Amino acid sequence: MKRDIRGELSGILPDDLVPLVPRSFDVIGSKGRAVAVIEVSTELESYGQVIGEALMRVQRNVQSVLSKGTERMGEFRVRDMKLLAGDADTEVLHRESGCVFKADPAKVYFxxxxxxxxxxxxxxxxxxxxxxxxxxxxxxxxxxxxxxxxxxxxxxxxxxxxxxxxxxxxxxxxxxxxxxxxxxxxxxxxxxxxxxxxxxxxxxxxxxxxxxxxxxxxxxxxxxxxxxxxxxxxxxxxxxxxxxxxxxxxxxxxxxxxxxxxxxxxxxxxxxxxxxxxxxx
Ligand SMILES: C[S@@+](CC[C@H](N)C(=O)[O-])C[C@H]1O[C@@H](n2cnc3c(N)ncnc32)[C@H](O)[C@@H]1O
CATH class of the missing domain: 3.40.50.150 (Vaccinia Virus protein VP39)
Structure with missing residues (x-):
């Protein structure tokens, strides 16, 4: 069974901050290599790396964790995301409905x-x-x-x-x-x-x-x-x-x-x- 990110962080983060960690996040990529995009509120900002590393432990195919950063901006509708943990190369192959899409969520909308x-x-x-x-x-x-x-x-x-x-x-x-x-x-x-x-x-x-x-x-x-x-x-x-x-x-x-x-x-x-x-x- 997949472990829960809050469970993984309990005892690591201060108790009052654990419930602020989002339980869900987007995962783009494949079983072999994926990028997760998670929303990190201001209260959690100084724990970004700890949260990113915990996410990679609970979801083993995730190689990089990005924080959502800003809203989608400008004509390209891309967020200014920040790498919390893992590989700085965030290009992945995502499979859905019999199609495969290569994309880097830090550079393009997907x-x-x-x-x-x-x-x-x-x-x-x-x-x-x-x-x-x-x-x-x-x-x-x-x-x-x-x-x-x-x-x-x-x-x-x-x-x-x-x-x-x-x-x-x-x-x-x-x-x-x-x-x-x-x-x-x-x-x-x-x-x-x-x-x-x-x-x-x-x-x-x-x-x-x-x-x-x-x-x-x-x-x-x-x-x-x-x-x-x-x-x-x-x-x-x-x-x-x-x-x-x-x-x-x-x-x-x-x-x-x-x-x-x-x-x-x-x-x-x-x-x-x-x-x-x-x-x-
Ligand atoms: C909401 S995203 C949707 C992208 C894609 N259809 C999808 O579903 O993943 C909108 C896209 O429109 C592009 N875009 C914005 N203004 C445009 C324009 N004037 N001409 C062509 N593309 C534009 C952005 O760069 C962005 O990739």
Whole structure:
């Protein structure tokens, strides 16, 4: 049975601090080598190394422990993380749903918690669809879609040069070179220059996707589908997103038919990350 990190730290940390150690943390990687990302509150900061070492003892595949540090920042949505213990090389191979992703969580956005969401969206893709993944990161949506739907073709657009490099590597690792194309750059410049429209467009940037709807809407084929992500208030999660979608599509004389409204995950006590799937006619 896996030991509990608080149990491991009792007798090492002052008794009153042990309950402040989070019981759960993200683990990115494989059985052989993984990185853990844990939230360390201010009270625990001076015990960072002790906590990191304890975590590596309870979870033996973890070779490096990073503290979450800041919130996700800037355009790349990366935290300023701090190495608490272990190997300073934090690049790992993560396996999910028959795919493998290489990523360094200190340099790029990658969340193992979103595997179910990737599965859900991938399962909607029909044979022969051409799919545009805006804000594609290291490529998990595009790769998951191409693996699950063997006749689909994906274009993945990412601004962060490290995210793009990992995406290229992940396309190679998953042997999808003929069905996933990665393009580095700002969606605002890259997408209009692609010279095609798509059956399906994904916008997995909950913080600010709405600012790029003027780019995304024209990329959707008539009657194609848009997957729009948004941060929304808990008590009324869909009204604002739907209004924004209708307004943005209206600018192009396009109509919106809502297909599905999904609460993806809780972002904070008052906010949810949501997805609205819409047919853009
Ligand atoms: C929330 S992350 C999601 C990454 C990926 N889709 C995933 O699920 O792991 C959003 C990504 O959008 C990228 N990004 C932000 N602004 C962008 C822009 N204007 N053009 C292209 N990519 C952008 C960031 O660098 C980041 O990797």
């Amino acid at each position: 969340s193992p918690r979103e595997s179910t969401e990737r599965e859900k969206v991938s399962s909607k893709v029909r044979p022969d669809e051409r799919v545009l993944v805006m804000f594609s990161g290291v490529g998990p949506f595009a790769i998951c879609i191409a693996k699950k739907q063997p006749t689909a073709y994906c274009v993945a657009v990412e601004l962060n040069p490290d995210g793009h490099s990992y995406c290229l590597e992940n396309i190679r690792l998953n042997k999808l070179g003929d069905r996933v194309r990665a393009v580095q750059g700002d969606v605002r410049e890259v997408c209009p220059a692609l010279g095609e429209v798509f059956d399906r467009v994904l916008m997995p940037l909950p913080k600010g996707a709405y600012e790029f709807l003027d780019v995304a809407i024209p990329m959707v084929k008539p009657s194609g589908v848009l997957h729009f992500y948004h941060w929304a208030p808990r008590d009324d999660p869909f009204s604002e997103g739907e209004r924004i979608l209708h307004d943005a599509a209206g600018e192009f004389g396009r109509a919106v038919e809502i297909l599905e409204r999904v609460r993806v995950s809780q972002y904070s006590p008052s906010a949810w990350k949501i997805r609205i799937d819409a047919k853009i006619s």
